[in-house]
Amino acid sequence: MTLVDAAPGLSDISVADTEIGDVRGNEGFFHYNRYSAIDLARSSSFERVWFLFVYGRLPEPAELDAFVETVRRHRHVDPGLLDFARTVGATGQTHRPLIDLRTVLSAAAQYTGMSPLWDTDEATRRENGIQLCAMVPTLLAAVHRAAHGLEPVRPRDDLDTAGYWLHAVTGQEVETGEIRALEQYLVATVEHGFNASTFTARVIASTGADLPSAICGAIGAFSGPLHGGAPDRALDALDAIVARGGPEMTVATVGEVATGWARDELAAGRRLMGFGHAVYRTHDPRSELLREVARGLGGRLAEVAVEVERAVVAVLAEARPDRPRYANVEFYAGVVMDRCGLPREMFTPTFTVSRVVGWTANALEQAHDRHIIRPRATYVGPAVTDRPSDVAHPEVR
Numbered sequence: 157m158t159l160v161d162a163a164p165g166l167s168d169i170s171v172a173d174t175e176i177g178d179v180r181g182n183e184g185f186f187h188y189n190r191y192s193a194i195d196l197a198r199s200s201s202f203e204r205v206w207f208l209f210v211y212g213r214l215p216e217p218a219e220l221d222a223f224v225e226t227v228r229r230h231r232h233v234d235p236g237l238l239d240f241a242r243t244v245g246a247t248g249q250t251h252r253p254l255i256d257l258r259t260v261l262s263a264a265a266q267y268t269g270m271s272p273l274w275d276t277d278e279a280t281r282r283e284n285g286i287q288l289c290a291m292v293p294t295l296l297a298a299v300h301r302a303a304h305g306l307e308p309v310r311p312r313d314d315l316d317t318a319g320y321w322l323h324a325v326t327g328q329e330v331e332t333g334e335i336r337a338l339e340q341y342l343v344a345t346v347e348h349g350f351n352a353s354t355f356t357a358r359v360i361a362s363t364g365a366d367l368p369s370a371i372c373g374a375i376g377a378f379s380g381p382l383h384g385g386a387p388d389r390a391l392d393a394l395d396a397i398v399a400r401g402g403p404e405m406t407v408a409t410v411g412e413v414a415t416g417w418a419r420d421e422l423a424a425g426r427r428l429m430g431f432g433h434a435v436y437r438t439h440d441p442r443s444e445l446l447r448e449v450a451r452g453l454g455g456r457l458a459e460v461a462v463e464v465e466r467a468v469v470a471v472l473a474e475a476r477p478d479r480p481r482y483a484n485v486e487f488y489a490g491v492v493m494d495r496c497g498l499p500r501e502m503f504t505p506t507f508t509v510s511r512v513v514g515w516t517a518n519a520l521e522q523a524h525d526r527h528i529i530r531p532r533a534t535y536v537g538p539a540v541t542d543r544p545s546d547v548a549h550p551e552v553r
């Protein structure tokens with residue numbers, strides 16, 4: 157067998173066939189199954205799209221009703237698991253909800269009795285997948301509230317995922333406009349090709365391990381700032397620009413302030429969070445949708461963000477004319493979530509509420525293929541000596 161030298165990050169390698177969806181980086185387009193993801197975000201509920209990821213087709217109205225009922229039922233997690241989530245959330249010096257979720261989901265395999273994928277039939281895997289995804293908002297909200305000394309909110313059976321999530325985190329009544337804004341974000345972020353977390357989930361699923369293990373691994377990969385951990389940092393950057401501009405900054409002068417800020421950041425060797433993408437070579441269609449959603453919600457921050465985007469894209473192009481980089485999904489995500497009343501530390505967890513559906517679909521698709529994913533590495537260390545006895549060492553201990 158001839159080994160192929162892959163590009164750094166494996167960006168030039170296709171490692172699986174998938175029917176789940178695809179990202180066309182040069183076109184600025186991505187789709188779920190046969191549907192444009194952005195069209196779905198504009199027209200569909202989160203649950204309808206979730207059904208698509210489970211069954212590979214959109215539901216009939218009665219099927220959707222039954223699916224919604226199943227999801228609502230699974231939000232009510234085992235009281236022992238909920239207690240464990242509260243303990244985990246209330247423990248530790250710093251509140252890191254995703255890391256807490258990872259810990260709690262490890263326990264979920266035991267509480268729910270989810271067996272290894274290798275030993276599970278198709279119907280059971282699907283049911284496990286729906287259960288696991290439906291539990292995530294409840295568990296994430298519980299760890300978050302426990303970290304702030306608050307009791308979990310009892311699952312609301314009259315709300316779909318977007319509204320339930322906002323209510324479960326804040327404990328407040330939520331407005332329809334905010335629910336729909338967040339729902340569009342959730343639909344647009346369910347899945348996005350073989351990114352690092354999805355690939356991680358598939359690698360774990362390829363070993364035949366249980367679904368919670370695959371999702372825990374994906375969460376670990378997702379928590380890094382180069383992947384899912386950027387929306388709060390993108391909003392921090394907006395704050396830094398607003399602070400730099402001072403009280404006299406107007407929407408008309410934001411561009412100038414943002415240009416100076418971006419040049420200084422690049423000169424200091426820092427990355428501009430919320431910009432650039434590993435696959436898109438043009439605009440990220442999610443950021444275009446979320447710009448619209450953010451502006452629809454109104455407020456000064458959205459208008460400031462539009463000016464900042466324009467200025468930062470220009471500075472990035474000036475630095476690398478050969479490699480234009482644009483706002484990615486994270487840039488406006490923070491603005492939308494902030495406007496919906498979510499605290500900054502819950503931005504990446506919100507992304508997780510939708511992305512867990514994509515990870516699950518990928519893990520279950522991978523489980524059909526009974527081959528373990530096992531690439532090779534090229535050894536570049538010191539030359540190997542002929543015999544172990546040639547290695548000088550004082551004594552064997």
Ligand code: ACO
Pocket residue numbers: 381382383384386426427428429430431432433434435476479481484485486
């Ligand atoms: N700020 C400064 N420089 C950047 C940025 C940025 N936002 N993005 C890319 N670059 C630089 C890279 O360091 C690289 O420089 P080099 O050639 O000197 O090494 C060059 O631009 C080209 O990089 P790309 O090939 O376009 O991007 P890559 O695939 O390496 O990285 C990534 C993609 C990780 C998203 C990067 O753009 C980045 O770090 N962005 C900021 C973090 C961020 O917003 N992450 C969220 C991504 S969206 C998501 O995962 C859901």
